[in-house]
Amino acid sequence: MSIGTTLKSSIGAKALMAVTGIILVLFVIGHMLGNLQVYLGADALNAYAAKLQSLGPLLWVIRLVLLGTFLAHIIAAIRVVKLNRAARPVAYHQQKDQATTFAARTMWVSGVLILLFAIYHVLHLTVGVVDPAGTYGALDSEGRHDVYGMVIAGFQHWPTTAIYTVAMVVLCLHVSHGASSMLQTLGLRRPGNASGFDKVGPALAIFLLIGNLSMPLSILAGLVG
Amino acid sequence: MAFQLDSKVPEGPLKEKWTNHRFNMKLVNPANKRKFKVLVVGSGLAGASAAASLAELGYHVECFCFQDSPRRAHSIAAQGGINAAKNYPNDGDSVWRLFYDTVKGGDYRAREANVYRLAEVANNIIDQCVAQGVPFAREYGGMLDNRSFGGAQVSRTFYARGQTGQQLLLGAYQALERQIGKGTVRMHVRSEMLDVVKKDGRAVGIISRDLVTGEMKRFSGDAVLLCTGGYGNVFYLSTNAMGSNVTAAYRAYKRGAGFANPCYTQxxxxxxxxxxxxxxxxxxxxxxxxxxxxxxxxxxxxxxxxxxxxxxxxxxxxxxxxxxxxxxxxxxxxxxxxxxxxxxxxxxxxxxxxxxxxxxxxxxxxxxxxxxxxxxxxxxxxxxxxxxxxxxxxxxxxxxxxHYTMGGLWVDYNLMTTVPGLFALGEANFSDHGANRLGASALMQGLSDGYFVAPYTVGSYLAEEVPLDGSGAVATDDPAFDQVEQEVQGRIDRLLSVGGKKSVESFHKRLGQIVWDQCGMGRSREGLEQALRDIPKLREEFWKEVFVPGSAGEFNPEVEKAGRVADFLEFAEVLCEDALAREESCGGHFREEHQTPEGEALRDDEHFAHAAVWEYKGDDVRPELSKEQLTFENVKLTTRSYK
Amino acid sequence: MKLTLHVWRQAGPQDRGRMEMLQVDGITSDMSFLEMLDKANEDLIHDGKEPVAFDHDCREGICGTCSMVIDGVAHGPQEGTTTCQLHMRAFKDGDSIHIEPFRSRAFPVIKDLVVDRGSFDRIIAAGGYVSVNTGSAQDANNLPVRKKDADMAMDAAACIGCGACVASCPNGSAMLFVAAKMGHLAHLPQGQAERKERALSMVAQMDAEGFGACSNHYECEAVCPKEIPATFIGSMNREFLKSSLCPDS
Structure with a gap:
């Protein structure tokens, strides 16, 4: 018996999804908290960005870990989806859901959309390949990357804000099921805490939705920048 | 010729009979056990516990059930509990009192020695079931809880909410599945035994029908255990499961096994x-x-x-x-x-x-x-x-x-029927409840027979009667199998070829009505004689006008039902014959002619303190009655009084 | 009342199967759902047609044999109720009712509404027991069990093995069934010795049978006729992860 036994099993595949899910959710929370510094002004945000850049090789380690986590999450998801599809070769003519939610039913759809968005997001704000505002690579007065300017200019462009808005709704839908689900998958949900744990996902999703959407929307509305 | 009924009750004082008998029985040495094969028909409490226990001992076991899983046998529906004289509540219970209550509750129509053994091993059953993880109700201190039940003035009933039968059956089922997993039991689900095969007077195998494919199958074994439940569905409406039937027991009866006290229905x-x-x-x-x-x-x-x-x-x-x-x-x-x-x-x-x-x-x-x-x-x-x-x-x-039938195949102290090698366990036999069964005793008897009696007595039969060199084994291509299979197949073909208009169900309903009206809670000579005229007529109509759709070579629940109802239509006559012959009221058998002025049952110990055992003598021939005289050395026969 | 039934008909495992429409009349509200089907079958037999095959036995909600999806819900619209306990007062005159078998790769259809649930037996055979031979038990009261634990064990042990959890799960997962047996034995002192091996072997068998993986929809809990909570699945996950990651602790 070893980690191999664990991973080979259906429960192991789910546990892998849950563990990687936790890392990704923590990342999403941290990412959001960092970005919220946009409300503190250009200096704060650019200094934060410069500090991240200054991590050098460590930044790459973090990036690789994140990428690996993301890939593992996707591979586990593909396995589970395949397994589950195969488990019911003949579909029902009529099936009425009794307990499940829209979010739970659409996890793989939201997952694929999040993957597409993640690629777009990196191309937009990390690599600058997609750059409708043409502000990628500009420097601020202290010679740092002008992340603040890039963000403000980016979200003043309404199609970009629209894409981010949709993406955040999808992400939060995914998190609303995923974050509660991982507690059950890892065996932490018990009769005493079940109803509380089932609220963790939706609560976290609302928290992320408010935090993440407030930035592009307030920029588009001209309240920031 | 009438049966020579030897109950084989061991000598000695009541309390020592089972202990002595266990010592006197022949044993099969461990290495030889695997040379024997035992067929267990039915997977309820008696069947599952017997199959698991025999396999644990080392025998090859094949187990059969008509349901889709052994866990579904109707023992599962028992709600209330299981008795044992543990005396945990300290209210004066003892093995003797459980024995006494059961004999009295059965209106003095059970065999003393069997009942005493039942009371004796009841405590082991509770121990065994707890060890298996049966979640009996507990008190706050962690000890087992007991409750009281009809017919007793002590609290001796162990229970698991209202699902005691389910939990006990799952315990036995899990023990059985453990053996199936080990390969010591081969389980045949959706498989219905349709006849017993005999050779040289011994039971040597069965014919069963694979209910999924309709295929006839032959199985040979050194002993056959019928754990096939009761015949309560002869009334059509009963608390039994829809599939519960008399076929296995009735087929055995037609092959020479005596049927005892069929009129004792609860x-x-x-x-x-x-x-x-x-x-x-x-x-x-x-x-x-x-x-x-x-x-x-x-x-x-x-x-x-x-x-x-x-x-x-x-x-x-x-x-x-x-x-x-x-x-x-x-x-x-x-x-x-x-x-x-x-x-x-x-x-x-x-x-x-x-x-x-x-x-x-x-x-x-x-x-x-x-x-x-x-x-x-x-x-x-x-x-x-x-x-x-x-x-x-x-x-x-x-x-x-x-609800329950106390009557069943006659068995001796070793649970063997009048056919050597053919055993009957649980509700399928007649042995322990006399004319009336007390609450929470059915589970006790099924498990007692399966866990603690049959594993000894079947072994003793094998050691004494079946040669070790395999010369007793009968191959499934033996003419004995050919003949029985042909008869079974012929009967199914006949059912399918009637081609009438009426459903099997409609006949079952009508039969049930006759039996309920004339041989239900109150019985009279007049009514029973009427029933004995009506039943053959209905049977005749059945064989002329029944419609069984589909074919035999497929999954066809109507074929299954038709065969069972056909057997009920014959068996009902034996039931009424027995009720007619028993000119007294006792337990579940109440003859309106025999009651006190206050309407209480009036027993006739002088003429009827016996088990009435019926022997098949041919179709449309009155079965022959033999009697096993019951002797009561330890309890005094009194009129039951619950006033 | 008069009803229109849309029933799944499938001649055998190889047949593709299809929905078929039946009319049934003369149904009263005190009939059980299966008695309604009995009536439909009586009518079919009367017309010389083959009746609809369905599994049933005790008709009192305990044997777990009956198995159908009624109007898209395993065991039909009433909570905590098996098909056989469902009564026609839950329907009204003129209703159309869809009836399908429990659908799962691990429950192949035998005929019409009858499926093969042998996979459940094999999961139990893989480890759903306490290894104790007949005759080797100590006195029952030598092993006190906390009432709370006994009650929890009984909650789980109430499972009737009907398979509604699998039928209702969007993933065709059997985890509620497996978790119930594991939970029953894990809550009792008798179940401790083999606890880890049991978790590993039962899950391995469950996977080998081709059941899906749980993704926490909790449909199983909603349709379970014995209302076994899905928290047992959480406990099973913990049992399995502990057993596979730290087999020796």
């Missing part, structure tokens, strides 16, 4: 009454309800008022009135007859007038609704699902229904 007092003609089965409400529920009818005939509108002094708590010392806890036969008496006299309630009230208002007032919910919650829920009425607010309506 009508359970607390069932949900019949509501319409479409009703397919009746549902039992556990007897444990009588611990807290009070049974009553209105004092006024045809009282149409709602039960809660009938004032206290206009209610007739007839069990408490007639039997002040046992009150609502009188044995089943007494409670059932008392309900019938009230309803026949015109005091019944409900739409049909065939129901009495079971009222929890007093208990709820005494201990509170929460306590009652904790005790009977699932039963109350079940009642509400079926009737649409809330028993916390309105008294339940109940009426007796066919």
């Amino acid at each position: 009508i359970h007092p607390t069932c949900i009454p019949v509501s319409s003609e479409h009703q397919s089965k009746l549902t039992l409400m556990s007897e444990s309800l009588r611990n807290d529920g009070r049974v009553w009818v209105p004092k006024q005939k045809d009282d149409q008022r709602a039960p809660n509108d009938i004032p206290e002094d206009e209610r007739d708590y007839y069990l408490e009135r007639r039997y002040p010392s046992f009150g609502n806890l009188v044995p089943r036969d007494v409670a059932s007859r008392a309900a019938k008496e009230r309803c026949d006299a015109g005091y019944g309630v409900g739409a049909t007038g065939y129901a009495v009230f079971l009222d929890f208002a007093a208990a709820i007032e005494r201990v509170g609704e929460d306590v009652i919910r904790a005790r009977y919650g699932n039963l109350f829920q079940m009642y509400e699902k079926i009737t649409g009425e809330n028993p916390y607010k309105v008294p339940m309506r109940i009426y007796p229904a066919s």
